[in-house]
Amino acid sequence: MEPASREHLIEERRKHMLEQQQKLKATTSKIKHKIAVISGKGGVGKSTVSVNLAMAFASHGHSNRVGILDADIHGPSVPKILGLTGQRLQIGNQAIQPVLGPLGMKVVSMDFLLPEVEAPVIWRGPLKITAIRQFISDVVWGNLDILIIDLPPGTGDEPLSVVQFLPEMDGVVIVTIPSDVSQVVVKKAVTFARRLGIPIIGLIENMSGFICPHCGTKTDIFQSGGGRKVSEEMGIPFLGSIPIDQKVSENSDKGLPFIVADSASAASKAFMGIVKKIENFLKNREKQNSAASIA
């Protein structure tokens, strides 16, 4: 290879990376708050929490200004829970139009790009990193009050990429179920957030006890109290417990956020208490930020 040509390639590469960074900055600067929802183990209801959190914000005066990014490339669940299965992302002129969900929510998920829901995404890390970058920087998110990012379980390529592309993240909400087995893994998620310097908004204990609809007896199917215990041991805020409710699963299957479909249930009331704490966290962040900009 000629030296001139090699330098030319390096220069092109440098320009391309700079453009990417500028594009990312331009998109994310219009999004006021960014929250990631993470877990240690999968299957703890992380996507259900993400969707209902987005729904709660949208209904609390932020309609048309809430986004939800489903960053689970292999196992996207957000479209199904929001009743958006089969919708497609519109792509043109290097810009991706998100799918519109309830209350003008902007939704992006790998599932909106697949030929059919059965199709697996058999991708190693580097491809996933590219997808996540594009899902953040190339999407026409517009002006948002909040972007909720639903991360897959684990501490690998997907969460690392989200943190890399959104270094100004407000914080993470951690979801667990009460069992000891889950506690072991959720502690890794707490340590992960700390090592990367992301604020921890707090921990939610999901699937906390089941009340038999027939006799009213409570059974702790996945134990109970594990979430509060982990919070105390790790020194992070405990946001609350959500009981097991078969209607939560039923409504998720129907594509209905449970806080809307069944707003009077114990699960919904518990969830709205958690939302209040997260809203307070964000308000305090805003105060701190405006105090910092005055000083």
Add this chain to the structure above:
Amino acid sequence: MEPASREHLIEERRKHMLEQQQKLKATTSKIKHKIAVISGKGGVGKSTVSVNLAMAFASHGHSNRVGILDADIHGPSVPKILGLTGQRLQIGNQAIQPVLGPLGMKVVSMDFLLPEVEAPVIWRGPLKITAIRQFISDVVWGNLDILIIDLPPGTGDEPLSVVQFLPEMDGVVIVTIPSDVSQVVVKKAVTFARRLGIPIIGLIENMSGFICPHCGTKTDIFQSGGGRKVSEEMGIPFLGSIPIDQKVSENSDKGLPFIVADSASAASKAFMGIVKKIENFLKNREKQNSAASIA
């Protein structure tokens, strides 16, 4: 760089890769059967199924000849469920000694290498691929009748690597919970196995209905029948349903495989029915293989 030196490096690299392949072959040729346990979504009880499957095989005449590889690098649960937390892998002379579990079971997990259970493994794909290769080829598995591989959810680096390093896999057992949301993701796992040409032993529906211990009323917390429905739609064998039982979670937290701790329960009986089908699958494979070698 001098041409001679460059050729030397390429030759060294070629020799190294050949040695790795020979080592892998030498180790895996002494393992009669290899089964991977996969899921679409996480949190469906995949590790509980893996551990109890290993336990069932060990107690059916294969003690000291069963191995279990926990291939979930970010969220290893096998040590906790087997009561082996805090044990360490012994490493020396390029060989890794597995931890010994109940009935002489040989167990390998990332958790046996971490300084403490809270430590996350913040690794991108390439490091995980190397770890999985070493967990297969550098472990002194010895002569095994069966190796059970507990794979993390998704269709990324970890399952791809296991398939790459163990192309002669007998098949996969797929675990799901009944909800529609899980069905969407489990179909991706079925398609994944098919695309890679791995036989599908069948599908298990876990967490299928909860019977209140107080009044005996059954509640389908995560719906029911979804596992059988997916099996029919995708044309794969249905292995059975395991009901929700709070003792399964309790015993897993105590490090006791539930089929031993609570052998008379409905969950244990359902599980042993599933084991029988998997044993039959392997017997048929053996017959086919011996018929093929005679012919």
